[in-house]
Amino acid sequence: xxxxxxxxxxxxxxxxxxxxxxxxxxxxxxxxxxxxxxxxxxxxxxxxxxxxxxxxxxxxxxxxxxxxxxxxxxxxxxxxxxxxxxxxxxxxxxxxxxxxxxxxxxxxxxxxxxxxxxxxxxxxxxxxxxxxxxxxxxxxxxxxxxxxxxxxxxxxxxxxxxxxxxxxxxxxxxxxxxxxxxxxxxxxxxxxxxxxxxxxxxxxxxxxxxxxxx
Amino acid sequence: xxxxxxxxxxxxxxxxxxxxxxxxxxxxxxxxxxxxxxxxxxxxxxxxxxxxxxxxxxxxxxxxxxxxxxxxxxxxxxxxxxxxxxxxxxxxxxxxxxxxxxxxxxxxxxxxxxxxxxxxxxxxxxxxxxxxxxxxxxxxxxxxxxxxxxxxxxxxxxxxxxxxxxxxxxxxxxxxxxxxxxxxxxxxxxxxxxxxxxxxxxxxxxxxxxxxxxxxxxxxxxxxxxxxxxxxxxxxxxxxxxxxxxxxxxxxxxxxxxxxxxxxxxxxxxxxxxxxxxxxxxxxxxxxxxxxxxxxxxxxxxxxxxxxxxxxxxxxxxxxxxxxxxxxxxxxxxxxxxxxxxxxxxxx
Numbered sequence: 391x392x393x394x395x396x397x398x399x400x401x402x403x404x405x406x407x408x409x410x411x412x413x414x415x416x417x418x419x420x421x422x423x424x425x426x427x428x429x430x431x432x433x434x435x436x437x438x439x440x441x442x443x444x445x446x447x448x449x450x451x452x453x454x455x456x457x458x459x460x461x462x463x464x465x466x467x468x469x470x471x472x473x474x475x476x477x478x479x480x481x482x483x484x485x486x487x488x489x490x491x492x493x494x495x496x497x498x499x500x501x502x503x504x505x506x507x508x509x510x511x512x513x514x515x516x517x518x519x520x521x522x523x524x525x526x527x528x529x530x531x532x533x534x535x536x537x538x539x540x541x542x543x544x545x546x547x548x549x550x551x552x553x554x555x556x557x558x559x560x561x562x563x564x565x566x567x568x569x570x571x572x573x574x575x576x577x578x579x580x581x582x583x584x585x586x587x588x589x590x591x592x593x594x595x596x597x598x599x600x601x602x603x604x
Numbered sequence: 605x606x607x608x609x610x611x612x613x614x615x616x617x618x619x620x621x622x623x624x625x626x627x628x629x630x631x632x633x634x635x636x637x638x639x640x641x642x643x644x645x646x647x648x649x650x651x652x653x654x655x656x657x658x659x660x661x662x663x664x665x666x667x668x669x670x671x672x673x674x675x676x677x678x679x680x681x682x683x684x685x686x687x688x689x690x691x692x693x694x695x696x697x698x699x700x701x702x703x704x705x706x707x708x709x710x711x712x713x714x715x716x717x718x719x720x721x722x723x724x725x726x727x728x729x730x731x732x733x734x735x736x737x738x739x740x741x742x743x744x745x746x747x748x749x750x751x752x753x754x755x756x757x758x759x760x761x762x763x764x765x766x767x768x769x770x771x772x773x774x775x776x777x778x779x780x781x782x783x784x785x786x787x788x789x790x791x792x793x794x795x796x797x798x799x800x801x802x803x804x805x806x807x808x809x810x811x812x813x814x815x816x817x818x819x820x821x822x823x824x825x826x827x828x829x830x831x832x833x834x835x836x837x838x839x840x841x842x843x844x845x846x847x848x849x850x851x852x853x854x855x856x857x858x859x860x861x862x863x864x865x866x867x868x869x870x871x872x873x874x875x876x877x878x879x880x881x882x883x884x885x886x887x888x889x890x891x892x893x894x895x896x897x898x899x900x901x902x903x904x905x906x907x908x909x910x911x912x913x914x915x916x917x918x919x920x921x922x923x924x925x926x927x928x929x930x931x932x933x934x935x936x937x938x939x940x941x942x943x944x945x946x947x948x949x950x951x952x
Contacts, residue, residue: 499687499689501685501686501687501689502689502691502692504654504656504676504683504685504689505683505685505689505691506691506702507655507656507675507676507677508654508655508656508676508677508681508682508683509677509682509702509703509706509750509754510677510703510706510707510754511677511706512675512677515706520691520693523693524692524693
């Protein structure tokens, strides 16, 4: 393990992974939660279509998208940056974030918001003071899932970066030519955060279901 | 404190009309109940007054201010919801203080007002608890306290007691009446429970199919219903409507006859179950008992006069049972005569 950690590039890759996963988490929640709120509270034309569209983003295999994405990213200057990888991961995590948060917001009774309006809140204040605190545990769970999705993703990370590799992409390239104990160490390092997050999330998941069951 | 003027409010949902041109005036400090069956538009009307729903046309005036286009927060009112809508992530104190905090009132006033409202509704012991730890009745008290804490000009209540069990409802009803009389707040109270409306309100507006059928004092609504619907909806058991043929200004059926208004060939005789006397051997309606239900204070008889189903509230000690035939004598001055075609009351 010690040896593994001292191998050049491991720390940097791990740090990249954290940055990418963090950004992915941030974007998914910032974009997904409002989308989910809109889906839950307002009825608008094409709502079902929009819902379907969100799921559809997961329908295209990344392998097909990878080449045009790479080309475009090179053109815009996002290629081989942590931001670029984070954006792709956000695209992967967003549908999940939007749909989960929409059911989350749906579980919060409308009357609570209406009560807030009657007692002097604007729409935005009511959201901040009443809806958000109630949705927070669920949103936290959503965020952590987004983090884990990004952390575990290999393909896009491998294709879209050369030097700024995430841990998974780094290990993918190094592992095939390394000794067995080195591979095990890499595998272990990969599952650590996921395991930690599942433990952290467990409590929030129950809280989330508690709200929707009320 | 303020009166409310509802001026030709109309609301349509697509092709469906929920409210058709409702006009209503509520005096300062008055307690008005909107009474009607589900789907009659009473909750829609309340939500329009609150600003939670937008009217298709018409105006809402509170005090001297036209609030038709204002958002709920600027209308100066408070509301109690059917499912309480107490904020689960705040303590009872914070719940009651919510409206005052939004008005940016200073801390000392908040504390004083919250304590006043809490004392009014006897929830002082729970101020530091979270709503999840309270029973339904206690949550209801919190919801009412939250509404009263802001000293609203107008208080709106949407079936606040319907989620409580029967005994608690009775207790809360009398308590609510006392509290609201004390505070003198103009109140609009939506309910489908006619005993609640009768017991609480200064005036009742009976709604049906998006229109107000009748508006008046509870006793007036009960004794002199303006339409067949009102008579059948208010009162438990409901009013009886017996169809009688008319000849030369007199309605007659079996051995019963009475002067009646109107000029049709038939007339509906509206009579409350408790307004019919049993008259053994006398002149009157021959009534065949089909079901006898002892209700404690009365004996409820269901049966037929000729082929028309009616109910009679008799004294519990009469010992009548299914299969008996008796003679009924309606109290003539308590009869409401109605047009059988339109269902509207005649003469009066």
